[in-house]
Amino acid sequence: MADPTRAHFQSRLGFILAAAGSAVGLGNLWKFPYITGMNGGGAFVLIYLLAILLVGLPIMLGEVLLGRMAATSVIGAFRRLTGAPTPWSIFGVLGVLAGVIILSYYSVVAGWSLHYLRLTLDGALAAGDPKALADAFAALYADGATNVLWHAVFMAVTALIVARGVQKGVERAAKVMMPVLLIILAAMLVYATTLDSFARAFDFVFGMHTAALTPAGVLEALGHAFFTLSLGMGAMLTYGSYLSRRDDLVAASIATAVLDTLVALMACLVLFPITFAAGMAPASGPGLVFINMPIAFAQLPGGPLWSALFFTLLFFAALTSAISLLEVVAAYLIDERRWSRPRAVALLALLIFVLGIPSALSGSDDATFGAQVHWLGERNWFDTFDYLASNWLLPLGGLGIAAFCAWRLGDRQRRSAFAEGSPLGAFTPFYLSWLLLLRYLVPIAILLVMAHALGLL
Ligand code: TRP
Numbered sequence: 269m270a271d272p273t274r275a276h277f278q279s280r281l282g283f284i285l286a287a288a289g290s291a292v293g294l295g296n297l298w299k300f301p302y303i304t305g306m307n308g309g310g311a312f313v314l315i316y317l318l319a320i321l322l323v324g325l326p327i328m329l330g331e332v333l334l335g336r337m338a339a340t341s342v343i344g345a346f347r348r349l350t351g352a353p354t355p356w357s358i359f360g361v362l363g364v365l366a367g368v369i370i371l372s373y374y375s376v377v378a379g380w381s382l383h384y385l386r387l388t389l390d391g392a393l394a395a396g397d398p399k400a401l402a403d404a405f406a407a408l409y410a411d412g413a414t415n416v417l418w419h420a421v422f423m424a425v426t427a428l429i430v431a432r433g434v435q436k437g438v439e440r441a442a443k444v445m446m447p448v449l450l451i452i453l454a455a456m457l458v459y460a461t462t463l464d465s466f467a468r469a470f471d472f473v474f475g476m477h478t479a480a481l482t483p484a485g486v487l488e489a490l491g492h493a494f495f496t497l498s499l500g501m502g503a504m505l506t507y508g509s510y511l512s513r514r515d516d517l518v519a520a521s522i523a524t525a526v527l528d529t530l531v532a533l534m535a536c537l538v539l540f541p542i543t544f545a546a547g548m549a550p551a552s553g554p555g556l557v558f559i560n561m562p563i564a565f566a567q568l569p570g571g572p573l574w575s576a577l578f579f580t581l582l583f584f585a586a587l588t589s590a591i592s593l594l595e596v597v598a599a600y601l602i603d604e605r606r607w608s609r610p611r612a613v614a615l616l617a618l619l620i621f622v623l624g625i626p627s628a629l630s631g632s633d634d635a636t637f638g639a640q641v642h643w644l645g646e647r648n649w650f651d652t653f654d655y656l657a658s659n660w661l662l663p664l665g666g667l668g669i670a671a672f673c674a675w676r677l678g679d680r681q682r683r684s685a686f687a688e689g690s691p692l693g694a695f696t697p698f699y700l701s702w703l704l705l706l707r708y709l710v711p712i713a714i715l716l717v718m719a720h721a722l723g724l725l
Contacts, residue, residue: 274339274603275434277507280515282439284523287332287498287507289442289588291528292449294377295496297585298557300532301539303488305550308480309472313533315486319493320529323713326705327499327666328521329686330673335508336517337685341599342502345509346672356676359668363502364600366661368616370501371593372624373653375426378586379418379628380558383408385579388562393575396566398559405558409631416628420621426590427617430598431610434510438591445584452581453534456574460541469540472550473533487720490713495658497528500666503592506599518686518693542568557582594620627653659721667714674706 277283304312338345343360347353387393393401408414429437460466498504504521511517539561543550546564550556561578565571594616601612630650647655673682686702687694719725 276510276512277439278435280511280520282435282443283507283511283515284520284527285442285446286438286588286592287504287520287524288527289446290498290503290507290592291496291524291589292446292531293496293498293585293589294374294582295492296528296532297535297582300492300496301536302550302556303492304473304536305540305556307482307485307488308477310475311478311481312485312489313473313536314476315481316489316493316532317529319490319713320497320525322705323490323710324493324497324499325522325525326702326710327494327670328497328504328525329518329702330670330706331499331502331504332508332511332517332521333682333685334669334673335502335505336511336513337681338505339509341509341603342505342596343600344604345502345505349672349677356668356672359665359672360502360600362661362668363500363505363665364597366501366657366665367503367593367596368620368623369653369661370657371426371590371597372620373627373650374586374590374593375422375620375624376415376419376628376650378422378583378590379415380408381579381582381586382418382421383414384558384562385576385583388572388575388579391572393562394566394572396563396571398563401562402559408558412629412632415631416625419624419628422587422590423617423621423624426587426594427613429587429591430594431613433609434595438595441591442588445588449581449584449588450531452577453531453538456538456577456581457534459574460538463541463545465544466537466541468544469537472540473536483725484720487717487725491658491663491717491720494662494666494714494717496532497525498589498592500662500664500669502596502665502669505669506596507592509599514689516690516693517688518690518698522692626650659718663714663718663721667711670706670710670714674703674710 277286300316304316334345334349335342338348340348341360342363343357346356346360350356384393387404392404429441431437432440460469494500508517511520539556540550542564543556543560546560546567548560548564562575565575565578568574594613597616598609598612601607601616602609605612626649630648682703683699686699692698716725
């Protein structure tokens with residue numbers, strides 16, 4: 269059973285930073301501010317906070333719990349916990365598949381942060397001409413070779429870190445990058461508070477503008493709560509499997525969710541004042557980060573410095589998330605197939621790099637690798653992967669993990685594992701509330717999100 273030679277995190281803080289590193293990503297810095305903008309601010313933020321508390325946190329606790337109980341990666345976890353081969357393992361397979369697919373296009377967007385860091389350092393963004401910056405972004409999107417190059421660089425960095433192992437690679441990278449990320453974000457927030465537009469931005473994010481909230485917005489908040497916490501594909505399960513039995517799993521999971529939420533809210537309070545100060549509307553899509561931010565930085569004192577810090581922030585956030593995606597898949601080959609870590613990581617990184625090439629070419633005109641293939645309606649390869657993973661694989665995986673944890677596990681076993689090392693976990697009303705949410709509210713919420721994705725709601 270318990271394998272004393274299996275990798276584990278050095279400390280609870282190491283787990284929290286690694287798990288928060290996975291959770292804090294492009295979803296917090298780019299997507300959350302933009303969907304908040306689209307949904308009119310305040311009321312949407314409140315729904316999002318409720319979704320994190322009532323849906324996201326219960327699943328996160330369930331994932332980390334299953335991981336620590338099974339002490340193996342996501343495909344093997346179900347068999348280990350039921351004691352025999354079981355159809356539940358399908359959810360683990362979906363998770364690994366989702367990891368491969370998500371990382372293949374996540375790496376392309378992450379590569380853009382490196383490209384923009386380079387443009388900043390070259391002084392190419394300093395003029396701040398809106399038309400030129402919009403053209404520069406369009407040119408990057410259409411430039412297949414540059415996209416493939418940065419995608420390769422980003423995958424190589426991710427692989428080098430994951431290859432070094434759980435403590436020396438994953439944990440150490442998070443311990444270095446997460447504090448830097450938080451410091452940069454805090455510095456930018458302090459700066460943002462000095463802008464005249466801060467009050468307006470604050471009201472936009474926290475004022476109760478209920479009129480702008482729609483039922484679709486509620487479901488979007490729910491779906492995003494899921495994605496931003498890295499749930500549904502076994503990332504938290506895999507990290508939970510490296511958490512020591514002595515550590516307080518409940519407190520560590522809550523700390524992770526709180527950090528992720530703080531970063532998302534801070535990102536809004538940084539991006540909106542800067543956007544408003546430059547006289548721009550809260551825009552939508554990739555434009556907010558890659559077009560509007562450079563325009564705004566060019567108009568502000570110290571612009572190039574803030575721009576360099578901002579794209580470093582984006583790069584670090586994307587990197588710690590990518591590390592978790594690669595770790596889930598690598599852990600499967602290491603735990604279940606007994607591969608050596610370097611071999612597993614090298615092969616997977618190569619595979620994911622190749623699989624990401626069509627995404628890197630999705631904006632270019634040349635039809636190599638079927639960049640112009642439109643499988644699902646009008647979506648190109650990049651959008652198809654994002655759609656499949658975010659709307660289908662992750663919710664299905666989350667449903668499976670939640671159902672297994674809430675309905676299939678024996679109560680005594682689940683309860684003692686939950687309470688192990690945790691005063692809050694041992695507190696019966698807390699345990700029962702968690703179980704109730706996981707049994708009823710979580711599956712209903714996931715089914716609603718899927719019905720919405722299908723256009724039924
Ligand atoms: N949570 C990350 C973000 O907000 C994305 C991410 C990383 C992710 N790993 C994941 C999402 C695993 C789902 C599952 O950008």
